[in-house]
Amino acid sequence: MTGFASIFTGINFIVTIHKMRAPGMTWNRLPLFVWGLYATSIVQVLATPVIGITMVLLILEQTLQIGIFDPALGGDPVLFQHFFWFYSHPAVYIMILPAFGILSELIATFSRSRIFGYRAIALSSVAIAMLGFLVWGHHMFVSGQSVISSIIFSLITYLIGIPSGIKIFNWVATLYKGSIWLQTPMLYALSFLFLFSIGGFTGIMVGVLSVDVHLHDTYYVVSHFHYVMMGGSVIALLGGMHYWWPKITGKMYNETLGKIAAGLVFIGFNLTFFPQLVLGAKGMPRRYANYLERYADLHQLSTVGSWVLGAGLFLILGYALWSLAYGEEAPQNPWGAATLEWTNVAAIPSHHNFTRTPLVTRGPYDFHLADEVFGGGDGEIGGDGKLDGKGEVQVPDAVPSAPAEETA
Amino acid sequence: MGDFWLPEAASSIAPEVDGLFLFVTSVSLLLLAGVTGAIIYFVSRYRRQHPGERPAPVKESRALEISWIVVPTILVLLVFNWGFKSYVKMNTTPSGTYEIQVRAQQWNFLFEYPNGVTSDTLYVPEGEEVKMKMSSSDVLHGFYIPAFRVKYDVLPNRYTSVWFEPTKQGDYDLFCTEYCGTGHSDMNKVVRVVSQNEFQQWLEQKATPKDIPLPQLGERLYTQQGCQGCHSLDGSRKTGPSFQGLYGRTNHKMTDGSSVTVDENYLRQSILKPEERIVDGYQNVMPGSYSSLSEQELSGLVEFIKEQSDKDPPAGDAPAQAATGQGAN
Amino acid sequence: MADDGHPHVLHKPTLFKVFGALIVLTIITVAVAYLPLGPLAMPVAIAVASTKASLVVLFFMALKDDNPVNGLTFTIGTIMVSVFIAFTLFDTAFRGDLGNVSSQTIEEIEKEQEEAQEQQIDPENLRVAPADYPDQQGATSETGSEN
Amino acid sequence: MATDTDPAPAPATTDVEHDYHPEHLQHHFVSSEQQFDSAKLGMWLFLITEVLLFSGMFVAYAVYRQWHPETFAAASQTLDPVFGTVNTLVLLTSSLTVALSIHYIQHDEVKKCVYNLLATVGLAAVFMGIKYVxxxxxxxxxxxxxxxxxxxxxxxxxxxxxxxxxxxxxIYFVMTGIHGLHVLIGMGVIAWVAYYAWKGAFSSEYYTHIELAGLYWHLVDIVWIFLFPMLYLI
Incomplete structure (x- = not known):
């Protein structure tokens, strides 16, 4: 049946996170990326079986004509939409929750400060995962479902906006009094904050019952979706890709090209999808192969934007391949990050990741406690992750550091 | 700002929706400006000065955390309440509204008025509450008039309805918003808001006289029933075969390999039970709903199709085409 | 893992007691089905079934003495199922609550109209949807048959 | 997360890893306890996916029952409650036997455990036979x-x-059909577990497979507990 892969991945992650944390790795010391994946896994486990049974019923509908969904056989097409959205709404959280996790890593590392409201960000991921199951009906305000359901679904939809808002505010607050380093991954992280905010605000808009009647199934929704999924997920993934590139491949990418590409992607993205917001509000329906003359200008603008976006993405592909072949060897911890995968391991992890199971004694973003990142002293690490004139950062020998504050 | 974002507002509910839209947009822009401003300020103020910088951790502020939970909650509840009220209003049809039937099918809307007049342009009187009672004869469709800010799905086997009160004369767009097949993006119509007097005149003029000649009745039905969506009169190929030169054609190939002579019987059959014989090269997509046409209407359509073979064959084109058609088959 | 050390060793007497309870509950559920409970039949049957299911989960599957996280997992799962059922029923039970969606399918409306014509019932009794009210009666019957 | 590799890590964990390493313990687990708990949590997660899989059919049942109560009342009359009741008792008994088999393996009584597992398979076969009729x-x-x-x-x-x-x-055929499929899968799994138990693969030290198969089997039983009154009785 469909989706076994997602289900088992989800189960695997949850069990690993619950049962196989390194010694000292309390829930409060879990990197937020892991929290993001944990929330994602919950959604995968709970939602995927429903799309599985929906598929089975659809196949039986086609072969045996069981008449659950097909109105010609006495079924109800709106019921199908319930089945579909019970999976498909949570499914978008499968895409965005890991992005939230990546973003927390990027913001913390490149502003070298502890994530503001760690607990709020961690728990809001789980809250979003759970609430995500209660709002599927907001895709159905004009589909023929009962008005009372629409009202309830709309109300709960706003509740989801709040944890997302909390995250944005906390990330911005993390920048405060940090030490901000504008490398490519950080550029993506900052673009995310801007684009995802637009995605969130337009999300509130389409959650408004009466306004949604106008905006439903128009380009506004298309644009909202892309601001969340592309401006959110994809941008965060690009940031994450650059961030972990040295860890994955052992090579560095070209920083200048990286920054140019990040700029192109940001400009191209907005040029592509902002006109679509306007188009949608003006009444351009989605899934149209053909459109009326009056929508032509904005459509053309959007098309031009997509070229810019495409140029940016191809540039990334280009220098990524180049880096694989000719890239500079990556140092062990080029960003001065403090999470486990950057410290305590070689540049490219060996088969078991760690030669010895690490003992965790502080939070993931406690840079002020992370002496090993700074080579045991202050002010000696270079922007490229190398100690000034002293070669690569060494894996420090066991230097017991102060226990983490539990308040993190 | 309203003009930049929204289309013309031409119904009684539109100002309410627009007000809410613009309110949410303004608040969002304000917040977005705040967030962006903060990001830019922090980035420039706290840029890393030297590589080994280790800033002291910032103390968390519970008050701040709580404030950005509480304030947005209040804002969204306000917006919810507003949207909820106008949504209920949109979904509650006032009593005594003028009712127009909407029949949606792939890929056409047909509007039927209480006196039996059918039209494929939606005429509505200005300043009167109108209810659209909608049903679909095949798949899901969506009924959307941007200028009126109304939209609702059209379901097969279940009536749904929307109501609106047009407040401004003019022509507006009507779209299908639920993906319904290849012709989806061409499934749009014109809504014409006219004064009440004009509306009455139009209704009377459109009402079919009892003694109308059959071919003329057929011509009316050709547009009203939406035949023109799939069957052209100029020989061009659409979803279905063109009517030009159709009547009288012999050796008309079917998908099952047989061939027929196009006579009155064949035409009647094809209208009533289109699925029985499919012309070679075409799909079985014609709706079965035409079986409800009256006997007179059927004869009218057949006569009208007949005329498409008789009238001014453009310089021997029609017979030639029939001949090549045969040759090709 | 010796008996004492292991938290969820199954005790034979408990198993048999639970099994006995399950049998009794099965008999109850069958017996109850023959009582004229009307609309209560479903809730009663579901209540009995839920009791049985809880017995199985708590004792046979030993969730009672198990790691709490397993219990939490199962609870969340069942909550999601009830959410799915409850929210969907919320729609289907109140479909057409403001009259903009017909609570009946067109097929059903037509069938009722046919029956009404056969039996010549007073049309008053057929007023189910707003569309059935006298001023629109004509329109409904006329076009209803076309669909 | 400091990343110091502690010179003296928690003694319990290292001891288990290096000094005592039972055959069934896979290298990425620290202890049998951890491995057993992980497997069990994984199984519970899998069980809730099964519950949600069935939930789709329960939703369909609930919706159509609510819309056409008379139809459901009339049509369910044609199902034979005797078959249903007997099948319920059969499944409940099989749940007992599977629970007993775990009880016996926990007490190292391998033979009794195997007999109970085989009884479970047998009862499942009876269930399927009745379903077939x-x-x-x-x-x-x-x-x-x-x-x-x-x-x-x-x-x-x-x-x-x-x-x-x-x-x-x-709905009746889909629900009972998919349930029946689960019974068949369960029969296969339990027979397989019984075979390995017979060959002496399990003991009170290590019986994860039996435990998990048991959990699965109980879930199949629970689904039937709900299906029986809903389809046959009311």
């Missing part, structure tokens, strides 16, 4: 799911007049 008696009278619904014969003829009766049987 039931299905056949329906098919004989043209009571098929969905589009092939064509009831005839004295007991079933009236169904042709009941609107939406075919839908009831669609």
């Amino acid at each position: 039931e299905y056949m008696s329906k098919f004989e009278h043209g009571v098929f799911p969905g589009g092939f619904f064509d009831p005839h014969g004295a007991h079933y003829e009236f169904l042709a007049q009941v609107p939406y009766a075919s839908q009831f049987f669609s």
